[in-house]
Amino acid sequence: MPTRRKFLTSSASLGLLAAGRPLEAASLPPSAPLGKALVISTWDTGLAANLGAWKILSKGGHALDAAEAGVMVTEASQNCCVGLGGNPDREGIVTLDACIMDDQFNCGSVAALERIKHPISVARRVMERTPHVMLVGEGAQQFAVAQGFPLEPQKLSPDAEKAYREWLKTSAYQPIINVENTRGSKPTGPVGGANNHDTIALLAQDGQGRLSGSCTTSGMGFKMRGRLGDSPLIGSGLFVDNAVGAAAATGQGEDVIRMAGAHTVVEFMRQGLSPKAACEAAIKRLAQIKGSKAHDIQVCFIAVNKQGQHGAYALQKGFSYAVCDDKNQQQLLQSDYLLT
Ligand code: SD4
Secondary structure: OOOOEEEEOOOHHHOOOOOOOOOOHHHOOOOOOOOOOEEEEEOOOHHHHHHHHHHHHOOOOOHHHHHHHHHHHHHHOOOOOOHHHOOOOOOOOOOEEEEEEOOOOOEEEEEEEOOOOOHHHHHHHHHHHOOOOEEEHHHHHHHHHHOOOOOOOOOOOHHHHHHHHHHHOOOOOOOOOOOOOOOOOOOOOOOOOOOOOOOEEEEEEOOOOOEEEEEEEOOOOOOOOOOOOOOOOEOOOEEEEOOOEEEEEEEOHHHHHHOOHHHHHHHHHHOOOOHHHHHHHHHHHHHHHHHHHHHHOOEEEEEEEOOOOEEEEEOOOOOEEEEEEOOOEEEEEEOOEOOO
16 A cells, blocks of 8 residues: 655645645734634645635635635636536536535535536635525526526636547546546646546634535536536535545546435544545445445545545545645645545
């Protein structure tokens, strides 16, 4: 079993300083202590998302605002699989799933949402301005428009268009594990393959110890029309219990759903396991459920606990996750994994 490996350690080595945006922890006034502030998110795209969240946390902001702002960076980035730049379903239409949860069991979600740039913000509006938790499809879009979110053109990004045309040649639905890593095995390597689906799940703890989380995705590329994964489902893709901890998932959504993944991780933490041990216990449970089919899929969990510890675990090799903490550091870490 490999030990967790630190890929990159300093903010400077990640080019954060070059972007003119050093982390702000050192300049915080004593009246706004960072305390246990922490952000952890999935895949290498989490690096940029963490910085978006950290901007809020470093000013003493609420974990919920950080969780939303962080993943908005990814949604706006026109990458291949979060937000409107994502790969479409089999009909050639991009459909987006997102959910958000705060430290008080408030939660909101949208699924199969079309033509809206920031599904995470619509999910937050569902949470804050409706009596419901989840809106889907046309109703979610109507709500978004009524809330003032612009309806974007129904158009694939050039990359998604290309990937879709390529996919149409075979129409074979074979999700590839770990395609989420945009950098492959090398931190500075090339962008990943056409089937990337960089779901971003992000967990934040603010200076006052409040936990919140977010998750947003275009889901599995070339999925059946109407297919939902775990990412918009509270308890599967994301769960937060402020008394215990928070967890989130990425990977094969169907298998995260069948074991109520994020909730399971939080319950393991409630029993006293560390975040990493809780993720590992959940992955082992999934492996048992899947038997020999476990080798065909990837599922990964990230978690934080109330004490500000964090961890991750994956079914297969290749899952990376990003952590930003109050030591003014941003790290990209390689997760331990079960199957060899
Ligand atoms: C889904 N869990 O729709 C998502 C996919 C994912 O990184 O996590 N991709 O099943």
